[in-house]
Amino acid sequence: xxxxxxxxxxxxxxxxxxxxxxxxxxxxxxxxxxxxxxxxxxxxxxxxxxxxxxxxxxxxxxxxxxxxxxxxxxxxxxxxxxxxxxxxxxxxxxxxxxxxxxxxxxxxxxxxxxxxxxxxxxxxxxxxxxxxxxxxxxxxxxxxxxxxxxxxxxxxxxxxxxxxxxxxxxxxxxxxxxxxxxxxxxxxxxxxxxxxxxxxxxxxxxxxxxxxxxxxxxxxxxxxxxxxxxxxxxxxxxxxxxx
Numbered sequence: 001x002x003x004x005x006x007x008x009x010x011x012x013x014x015x016x017x018x019x020x021x022x023x024x025x026x027x028x029x030x031x032x033x034x035x036x037x038x039x040x041x042x043x044x045x046x047x048x049x050x051x052x053x054x055x056x057x058x059x060x061x062x063x064x065x066x067x068x069x070x071x072x073x074x075x076x077x078x079x080x081x082x083x084x085x086x087x088x089x090x091x092x093x094x095x096x097x098x099x100x101x102x103x104x105x106x107x108x109x110x111x112x113x114x115x116x117x118x119x120x121x122x123x124x125x126x127x128x129x130x131x132x133x134x135x136x137x138x139x140x141x142x143x144x145x146x147x148x149x150x151x152x153x154x155x156x157x158x159x160x161x162x163x164x165x166x167x168x169x170x171x172x173x174x175x176x177x178x179x180x181x182x183x184x185x186x187x188x189x190x191x192x193x194x195x196x197x198x199x200x201x202x203x204x205x206x207x208x209x210x211x212x213x214x215x216x217x218x219x220x221x222x223x224x225x226x227x228x229x230x231x232x233x234x235x236x237x238x239x240x241x242x243x
């Protein structure tokens with residue numbers, strides 16, 4: 001069925017290449033000795049046209065999963081196009097942060113010499129648990145202490161970076177660090193603080209099925225590690241935003 005799906009999309013000659021799309025990308029990563037875990041961005045190793053090929057391969061594999069679950073996708077009108085929908089969702093939506101370059105951010109010089117605490121949030125967090133591929137949904141708060149040499153970015157740009165990092169299979173403890181790395185490298189502040197609070201559907205939907213459980217993680221860098229007063233000011237502003 002994978003062969004049929006690829007053939008329908010690309011024809012005989014193209015299908016031969018398409019079947020190897022995942023392997024071609026993986027070979028490049030392995031040759032360059034580059035890690036490609038679930039939450040890594042691999043966009044630099046994807047060539048033009050391969051995203052569509054990759055999506056077709058995922059579609060074929062997803063169809064195999066549905067049939068392994070003994071679902072008659074030919075007769076069942078509800079699941080007839082499920083493999084295609086899931087492939088498109090994974091590659092172009094919920095795991096998009098793996099396959100596309102970081103968002104282009106318009107940066108502004110700190111012309112006014114701003115050095116006061118700034119809090120951004122709550123920003124929407126949408127991700128997926130790397131263990132079960134169940135949704136993670138929550139909020140992100142970001143505290144920035146700029147210096148006179150910092151690059152300033154607009155409010156929407158924080159949301160774009162957050163979405164780019166989170167749109168991958170993640171573990172929340174690692175996601176908060178990856179987001180901090182992405183923002184710190186662009187803004188270069190004296191201090192950076194991030195708090196994430198999220199619900200994990202891998203706990204709500206399966207396992208203990210505890211709907212009241214949520215996970216909170218934080219990362220503090222620069223002056224936030226050294227200055228207790230600054231940390232308290234950030235947490236105070238964050239708590240006001242939560243109400």
